[in-house]
Amino acid sequence: MFDRLFGRKQPLADTELPTVRNVTLGRSVVLDPLAWRRFGDDLKFPFDADTLQIVAQGLVDLNEGGFVHRFYTDDDILFQAVSNDRAGADVTDVTLFAPWRSTYPSGPWERSEWRRRLTARTFTDEGLPEYRRFWFDDVAERQEPVTFWEDLHDDRDGIVDRRIFQVCMLFARDLDGGGRELLLAIDQENEAGEVSFEIMLGVALELGEFRA
Template sequence: MFRKLFGKDTPKLAPPALPVVRNVTIGRTVILDPLTWRRFGSDTKFALDRDTLEITAQGVIALDDGAFVHRFYTDDHVMLQAVSDDREGQSANDFTLFTPWRSAYPGTSAQGRIWADKLRSPVFMEDDLPVYRRFWFDEETPEQAPVTFWENVFEDRAALETYARLFQTCMLFHRDLPDEGRELLLALTLEPEKGDVTQEIMIGLPLAVGEFKA
């Protein structure tokens, strides 16, 4: 609309530094199909009290195999995740919605070792959760080293300054739900470049492309 402001062409604006994945980025509202989780009733541990997400932060992860993980966060740490072969997210075809289950600070080195063993195990068990089987790698392998990566998190679309840089050691687990459903559990050690180490558990459900829009 300002193309010929004061009789002169205005310079073209640079594209946003952060990827816009299926129209999702900082400042956008994501509308979810609540049947994604409500259809499972009490059979799922996933719980969300609304069908809209206000995206206030965005993370970008470059994996060693050349793929990228795009994460979109709300203020209460609900996370919409997309996996893509390209940084711009144009080929994204793997979507998951995660909600936080628990966050803990490892009080002792012994607690840290116990948690590390959980991430390497073929099953994940907690007193307040059902049993989940390892989703990544071969389930039959007794122990498997977790995946590690850095995530750069931003709070503005221009990405002028990194809000947080987080080193993560994580493993993905899953269990079956009725009607061929699947529930995911993401267990990870979160090590901010500046801040305290925490142990995180998130519960997730796969999202089809038609189950969300922005």
């Protein structure tokens, strides 16, 4: 979904791409599939391999002292780490996401309806069970989504190749055996004004469940 979204190139203030737990653009990440296989058929997560080849890297500055580091494969599998620092030394959360569905709006009303779905207490889609809002808890009937720009890199020259503005909400559901499956619903727009709606399913990873 990201290879078709283009933007201008910008130099970074710090030209070093972060390396997070030894993960960075151009490297392979070896996963422990038992991290999600243990949940069996209850899991909808559409991925079952043990190696990721990272071909693109993204960085999100949350402007509140936190950073989101994103690492992508050719087939849009997303390895994501949240840290308290830009360098990725203080990691607080690691998640693996896989695409479920990608669509393009045909008119403003579709985008308005999609944004409404992002604010709801629950979320579902064709072929999926119900997921409940995970960010901000699910007490309020409506909750405004999170918004941010993501800077994406296709090589290690320290120049931003693409920028994507995203409006997103994270939902989750409990699994048999005490686990949790995540659903990330996204409205994304590049600097050329191209818009798509993305649904990604994910699972949390422990630091011992991957290596690079």
